[in-house]
């Protein structure tokens with residue numbers, strides 16, 4: 072069968088590897104065995120070039136990649152939800168091979184049976200709850216930047232998923248190769264996430280100490296939010312539902 076000259080989605084004339092009107096990629100040939108093997112490997116390890124590119128940008132230039140997503144550009148860098156899929160994949164490996172803590176945090180929940188705990192990980196729940204909490208913090212600290220809540224929320228997902236994946240991998244490699252456990256992992260993780268959120272939200276050209284101050288301020292707001300939340304929890308059930316260790 073001869074090569075196509077028109078896009079199968081929008082019927083536009085094909086020029087180059089990508090359709091200029093809908094963005095569908097065309098390889099210029101029919102499927103072969105390597106596509107089957109490579110598709111699985113690349114889907115898991117290196118999806119096109121977007122995974123390494125996204126990670127590098129989030130490390131070096133978090134504001135650029137978050138802005139890019141806010142402004143509506145899609146498909147080149149990973150979206151926040153795609154990054155969450157990677158995070159859950161790394162968490163799954165970690166829970167199966169290393170230990171039951173997520174980023175060094177153990178939460179014991181009373182009244183949940185062991186069989187249920189296999190499916191419902193309390194630390195994962197607490198961890199995922201932290202994402203809207205971070206979004207509330209940045210919305211409060213950077214309210215003058217007039218970002219919408221979806222903007223705060225997507226930035227929070229990006230930064231959480233990125234650093235959770237990186238710190239879990241770092242911790243597990245250290246643990247598997249040297250048997251050393253990073254006890255201060257939660258501190259490093261939350262400190263870095265808040266510092267990076269300050270890098271995203273601080274105004275253009277802000278001095279480094281302003282960025283640092285903003286990070287500290289949002290950590291204080293988080294502490295306040297948690298105090299309120301635990302206060303309400305205590306009033307509702309003084310026996311205490313969640314114990315944090």
Ligand SMILES: [Zn+2]
Nearest residue numbers: 078081090093
């Ligand atoms: Zn097309």
